[in-house]
Amino acid sequence: MNLNDLSLFIRVVETGSFTAAADSLNVQKSTISRRIAQLEDTLGIRLIQRTTRKLKLTPEGEELFNRAQPLVDDLEAVQDDISASKTELRGRLRLTMPTEIGVFMMNEVITSFMQTYPKLEVDVELSTRTVDLIEEGVDLALRLGPLPNSSLIARHIAGLHRGLFATPEYLEQHGMPKTPDDLAHHQCISLLKPFDHLRFTNWNDNEPVTMGGRLRTNSMSFVREMILQGMGIGRLPEVFCGELVKTGRIVRVLDEFTLDPLEINALYASRRNLNPRVRAFLDHMSERLRDHPWVQNRLVHLDG
The missing domain is CATH 1.10.10.10 (Winged helix-like DNA-binding domain superfamily/Winged helix DNA-binding domain)
Incomplete structure (x- = not known):
């Protein structure tokens, strides 16, 4: 045979x-x-x-x-x-991840990874859809937020700092919210099928907070663009807004209240032992993100 x-x-x-x-x-x-x-x-x-x-x-x-x-x-x-x-690693590594994570965070990680392993080929799908790793032959997925139960192995990668942002013009017209409960009376830009509820670690025992507003989207990049258009208050990882805050185009809202971090997890098929390409990428990603200014909690290297 x-x-x-x-x-x-x-x-x-x-x-x-x-x-x-x-x-x-x-x-x-x-x-x-x-x-x-x-x-x-x-x-x-x-x-x-x-x-x-x-x-x-x-x-x-x-x-x-x-x-x-x-x-x-x-x-x-x-x-x-x-x-x-x-021999040094070779072959093809297939990855999938949300568009914003790929563009704003993983671009440098993937660049340095491919420079470290010049005989490896890397396929990256940037998408919000949930990819079936086994059916579509994908080696590893990066996903945001809480994970549903599945047969996949999940490994925590990082937690991203998040904040609430709006333009000075919007706040001048509608007022600055004083507490998280005030968000119910504001125009807030929300995500369709949100990764998690809006919660503050130092407000109301971490219970969900209601957000008002009429606009929802499946793209964090679009949330940022709508914030810039003065359409309301949006919750985003700091990575998407740091430069805009520095230039004064947008400002932080309720900055004295701490939002839960946005979790990033790596998933791979549980039926296989972790192959060297995936292990090398996870270790490399861990090393590159260890002291990243946008990462809220430290990463750990894989054992074994």
Whole structure:
């Protein structure tokens, strides 16, 4: 039995289609179809029932997948570890992260990472959508805010300083709020599907605070632009607003009240041991962000 063919079979089952498997591995769909057919010929059994709409495993195919998947995962992990110990890292690392984090924070991290490992290729998708790491063949995702329960491994990366901001013109017209409760009577620019509720660590026992307003968006960059347009008060990480505060275009609001940090977490598939490329990126990111002025809490290196 050809182990490469077996690995392709497992990938097809994991992604649910020949097309998705081909895209995740950057190979032709016809190549995967041919290799799976060769595997079936070698074993003398049908593994996958092909229809025009979906794939269905035969009983023999399901048994092979259940028994072979953990073995192939272990072999791939061993191969990665041995390769990393003998040569410098190479291959492709696939990342996904929110647009603003990529543009404002991870740009320098990724630049220095690629300079450190010149034989590595890096794919970065900047998006607000929730990517299925296994189905889409992504190695690691950076996500903001509280995480839903899942089978993925989550590792805390950092917490970002956050604040409330508005233009001097808006505050001159509407007044400066004195306490967090005053925000209910202001035009506040909120996020659709917010990462978390608006809370202050030193107000009302950290209970959620109501924000007034008519404008919501899924983009922190758009929140910043609407603040600049005088549309109201917005909550953002300091990274997006530091220079604007220095130049006086916007000012901090309720600065004596401390907002909870915005959590950044790294996620990767729990079914695999951490491969050297992902480990190297996590360690590099930890080192580069350790003393970053926008990071609220210190990062830790990976153990083991």
